[in-house]
Amino acid sequence: MAKENKELTSEQQKELLGTLIARFEKNMNRHEGLDWADVVAKLENNPDKLWSLNEMEATGGEPDVVGFDSETGEYIFYDCAAESPKGRRSVCYDREALESRKKHKPENSVMDMANAMGIELLTEEQYRELQELGKFDLKTSSWVQTPENIRKLGGALFCDRRYDTVFVYHNGADSYYAARGFRGALRV
Template identity: 55%
Template sequence: MPAGKLSKKQQDALLAILKDRFTKHEARHKGLSWADVQVRLEAQPEALRSLSAMEASGGEPDVIGQDADSAQYIFCDCSAESPEGRRNICYDPRGYEKRRDEGLPVSGSALGMAAEMGIEVLDEEHYGLLQSLGSFDTKSQSWLKTPSEVAKLGGGIFGDRRFGRVFVYHNTPQSFYRARGFRGMLKV
C-alpha cells in the first residue's frame, strides 16, 4: 500500500481527474454512474492512495466494469501504452534480484511494484476486457498475472496488440525490456 495519507486537496484533485476521465470515456463503463463510484471512493482512502500511485506512474486509471459477484468497481490502467513509470521491469522479485545482482539496469518487478501500490497485476481475462474497450499496447507490452501452473514451470506471460490483434506470449520472469511494463487493477 502506498505510504502516507492524501490531503483533502490531493483527494479532490485526484477525484476531479478520475471524474473527467470517466466522463470522457463512457463506453468503458456503460450504465455506471460517476456519483456512485465517487461515494465508494470517498469511503475508501486506501483505494484513493492506490489510484494516486497508478496516476502518478502514468497509468491513467479508469473504471472498466463492475464485478458481477461483489458489485465492486473495477479500475484499470487505461493509458494507451503500458504505464511509462512502470517499464523496464522483470515479472517477479526473484527475477529482479537476479538481474540486479548481475548489474543490469532493471527498474523493479511487476509483482513488487503492484504490492507497493496496493493493486493487482492485470490478469489475462481483464486484459482481454480492456482490449475490447479500445486499442492498447500497440507499441509496448504489459506483464500479466501469470497462472500458477505456468509460474511453477518458470514462465511468465505478457500481452500486447499488434496487427489489429491481441496477443498473449510467454517469457522468463527475469526478462525485461524498455517497452514492457505492467497494467494494474483495483477493485473498489
C-alpha cells in the same frame, strides 16, 4: 513510490477526483450504465483505494472504471493508458526473477510494485476485456498474471495488440524492456 502514509491530502483527493471524473465522462463506452456519483461515494469511503488510484495515475496508468461487480458491490478500475504505463516499465516479473539476475538488475519487479501500490496485475482474461474497450499497447507490451506452472519453469507472460489482434507471449521472468510495463486492476 510506496509511502508510509497511504492517505492523500484533501487537495490531492480533489485533484485526483477531478482527473477521474473528466476521464469517466470522456470515455462513457468503458462504463455504460454506471453513475459517477455512486463511484465517488465508494471512493470517498475508501481512502486507501483512492491512494492506490493516485499511485496508478502518478505512474502513468490513467485508471478508469471498466465495470461493476454486482455480487460484491465493487467498482472495477483498470489502467487505461494507451500504452503500458511509463512509470512501470523496465521491470522484471517478480522478486525471485529480480534476485536471480547477476548483472544489469532492473530497479524493481512488477509484483513488488503492484503490491506496493495496492493493486493487482491484470490477468490475461482482464487484458482481453480491456482490449474490447479500445486499442491498447500498439507500441508497448504489458506483463500479465502468469500461471504458477509457467512461473515455476522460469517464464512469465505478457500481452500486446498488433495487427488488430491481442497476442499473448512468454519470456524469461527475469527479462525487462523499456517498452514493457504492466497494467493493474483495483476493486473499490
